[in-house]
Amino acid sequence: MVSQAEENYLKALFHLTSDIPEKTEAGTNELADMLDVTPATANNMLKKLKEKGWVSYEKYGKISLTDKGRVLAVEIIRKHRLWETFLYEKLNFTWDEVHEVAEQLEHIQSVKLVQQLEKFLDFPEIDPHGDPIPNEKGEIRFIKRKTLAEIEESKTCKLVAVKDNSSSFLQYVVKLGLGLSSKIKVLGRREFDGSMEIEVNKVRSSISKKVAQNLLVV
Amino acid sequence: MVSQAEENYLKALFHLTSDIPEKTEAGTNELADMLDVTPATANNMLKKLKEKGWVSYEKYGKISLTDKGRVLAVEIIRKHRLWETFLYEKLNFTWDEVHEVAEQLEHIQSVKLVQQLEKFLDFPEIDPHGDPIPNEKGEIRFIKRKTLAEIEESKTCKLVAVKDNSSSFLQYVVKLGLGLSSKIKVLGRREFDGSMEIEVNKVRSSISKKVAQNLLVV
DNA sequence: TATATTTGTTAGACATGCCTAACTAAATTA
DNA sequence: TAATTTAGTTAGGCATGTCTAACAAATATA
Numbered sequence: 001m002v003s004q005a006e007e008n009y010l011k012a013l014f015h016l017t018s019d020i021p022e023k024t025e026a027g028t029n030e031l032a033d034m035l036d037v038t039p040a041t042a043n044n045m046l047k048k049l050k051e052k053g054w055v056s057y058e059k060y061g062k063i064s065l066t067d068k069g070r071v072l073a074v075e076i077i078r079k080h081r082l083w084e085t086f087l088y089e090k091l092n093f094t095w096d097e098v099h100e101v102a103e104q105l106e107h108i109q110s111v112k113l114v115q116q117l118e119k120f121l122d123f124p125e126i127d128p129h130g131d132p133i134p135n136e137k138g139e140i141r142f143i144k145r146k147t148l149a150e151i152e153e154s155k156t157c158k159l160v161a162v163k164d165n166s167s168s169f170l171q172y173v174v175k176l177g178l179g180l181s182s183k184i185k186v187l188g189r190r191e192f193d194g195s196m197e198i199e200v201n202k203v204r205s206s207i208s209k210k211v212a213q214n215l216l217v218v
Numbered sequence: 219m220v221s222q223a224e225e226n227y228l229k230a231l232f233h234l235t236s237d238i239p240e241k242t243e244a245g246t247n248e249l250a251d252m253l254d255v256t257p258a259t260a261n262n263m264l265k266k267l268k269e270k271g272w273v274s275y276e277k278y279g280k281i282s283l284t285d286k287g288r289v290l291a292v293e294i295i296r297k298h299r300l301w302e303t304f305l306y307e308k309l310n311f312t313w314d315e316v317h318e319v320a321e322q323l324e325h326i327q328s329v330k331l332v333q334q335l336e337k338f339l340d341f342p343e344i345d346p347h348g349d350p351i352p353n354e355k356g357e358i359r360f361i362k363r364k365t366l367a368e369i370e371e372s373k374t375c376k377l378v379a380v381k382d383n384s385s386s387f388l389q390y391v392v393k394l395g396l397g398l399s400s401k402i403k404v405l406g407r408r409e410f411d412g413s414m415e416i417e418v419n420k421v422r423s424s425i426s427k428k429v430a431q432n433l434l435v436v
Numbered sequence: 437t438a439t440a441t442t443t444g445t446t447a448g449a450c451a452t453g454c455c456t457a458a459c460t461a462a463a464t465t466a
Numbered sequence: 467t468a469a470t471t472t473a474g475t476t477a478g479g480c481a482t483g484t485c486t487a488a489c490a491a492a493t494a495t496a
Contacts, residue, residue: 005453028474041454043475048452060461060474091334101328110319116309223483246444259484261445266482278444278491 004107007076008035009045010054011106013065014073025062071138078134080106081127082117088128088180089121095128096165128180130161130216148184149194149212156185157217164214172211177201184217222325225294226253227263228272229324231283232291243280289356296352298324299345300335306346306398307339313346313398314383346398348379348434366402367412367430374403375435382432391433394423402435 002010012034016026032042046063049055054069065073083105087093093101115136118124125141126132134140143160151157159182162173177200178184187197187204194209220228230252234244250260264281267273272287283291301323305311311319333354336342343359344350352358361378369375377400380391395418396402405415405422412427 003452029472037453038455039474040456040476045453087331091331091338093330093334097330101326101331104326104328105323108319108322110322112311112315113305113309113319116311120309221482247442255483256485257444258446258486263483 002072005045006049006052006054007072007107009042009049010065010069010073011076011080013055013063014070014077017064018070018073025064027062031063074134074138074140076106078136078138079108079114081131081133082114082121082124084127084129085121085124085133086117089124094167095162095170096167098128126160128161130218143218145216145218147213148186148196148198148207148215148217149209151184151186151217153186153188156183158183159215160218161216162214163216169214173215176205176207177203178215184215220290223263224267224270224272225290225325227260227267228283228287228291229294229298231273231281232288232295235282236288236291243282245280249281292352292356292358294324296354296356297326297332299349299351300332300339300342302345302347303339303342303351304335307342313380313388314385316346344378346379348398348436361436363434363436365431366404366414366416366425366433366435367427369402369404369435371404371406374401376401377433378436379434380432381434387432390429394425395419395421396433402433 009031012031013026016030016034017024028042028046029039031046032039035042046055046057049069050057054066054072055063056066057063080102083102084098087098087101088095118136123135124133126143130143130145132140132143145160146157147163148157148159159178159180161180162169176198182200185199187199189196194212196207196209196212198205198207227249230249231244234248234252235242246257246260246264249264250257253260264273264275267287268275272284272290273281274284275281298320301320302316305316305319306313336354342351344361348361348363350358350361363378364375365381366375366377377396377398379398380387391397394416400418403417405417407414412430414425414427414430416423416425
């Protein structure tokens with residue numbers, strides 16, 4: 001049995017040690033910070049997680065997930081991202097509202113629920129933030145996302161996420177006719193300021209370099 | 219803030235004191251029984267719930283919900299039944315599988331989630347067990363359900379629930395061509411054994427009195 | 437009504453998960 | 467390298483929600 005608190009620690013450790021390939025170990029303070037607890041509390045939990053075989057660390061040493069621990073963490077992330085997708089696609093939640101509720105839903109225990117939810121959503125590959133959703137085997141199809149600013153002229157790409165989640169930016173994005181999965185064609189670029197001409201649904205717009213740098217595409 | 223444990227007590231008290239009009243008070247042992255805890259534990263929690271103003275009781279006296287407590291309980295039941303409906307209608311769960319998962323989902327805190335879920339399900343009035351779903355104001359549209367055995371000859375009714383949730387009974391029900399919301403026409407009744415002739419989707423069947431008494435209809 | 441049974445309460449213990457305060461080890465920098 | 471800063475640990479405490487064992491009150495029954 002994995003408690004909700006334990007699940008949160010495993011998930012945080014996964015993000016600290018597997019999101020960036022160069023960084024495969026974490027520290028107590030860092031972990032405590034991410035979970036909004038004191039280092040003492042994190043240290044305490046770490047002992048339990050080690051005891052259960054989900055985390056490997058030695059006193060004053062670096063922390064990492066064991067294979068078992070990683071499997072659990074990925075399963076939680078899978079659930080989190082499937083729920084986010086559900087909230088966004090079916091229940092009219094916005095990009096910035098999904099996370100908080102998914103934090104709760106990710107702890108629901110039911111294998112069938114996750115399988116059926118995934119099927120109901122038609123096996124989505126990315127969540128509303130553009131992050132990959134692990135499949136049932138725990139495999140994560142890593143997606144090399146770029147910012148729109150990096151896309152070459154005359155190429156077409158798909159919007160998968162935004163970096164800036166402020167509602168003012170989101171409103172602007174919507175005004176451009178953009179939404180998740182929108183196809184964007186890069187018509188041209190002005191070198192002196194980096195601004196771009198784009199086409200979305202046959203509508204042409206001009207956007208600043210800054211805006212382009214906040215749009216993540218595949 | 220209401221903890222999950224507290225929510226479970228409120229819900230149990232609602233069922234003990236409001237499901238049957240004649241019974242408006244509960245006892246410690248009864249409550250403990252329903253929640254699968256010891257009477258000592260229930261007694262302990264009761265003090266906290268009284269403290270918070272959700273339950274009224276005096277030492278060695280009977281227990282009942284206050285108006286505040288009832289509002290909370292109804293909201294939990296509303297969530298439970300909406301989730302059951304979601305699992306049944308959208309995620310291919312069977313009648314007997316929905317309850318366990320809904321027990322977890324009912325504790326998710328998000329007003330928007332409940333509102334949107336209700337809308338997504340098109341404002342259902344009854345859950346897969348035929349129980350009424352309270353609306354957002356907490357109003358419960360009580361439905362006077364009857365067993366099929368009570369329906370007069372030549373009348374047509376709608377199946378809303380089964381009393382016996384065993385999978386063997388459910389399988390038999392399915393074999394009769396019945397599902398939730400199926401229309402059943404009572405063709406006739408044999409008085410000597412109470413068995414009935416019914417018609418479902420133009421198919422006639424004969425069922426025993428016992429079976430008819432386990433089918434709840436509106 | 438006196439006794440037995442059922443129902444409800446109290447006291448004390450324990451696990452989980454959090455905290456603060458005091459301390460120790462490791463890393464940085466002067 | 468010695469001093470300072472940062473990172474990590476330990477000890478002890480607390481709230482929540484559970485338990486068992488012992489007891490008290492209310493109810494049922496002989």
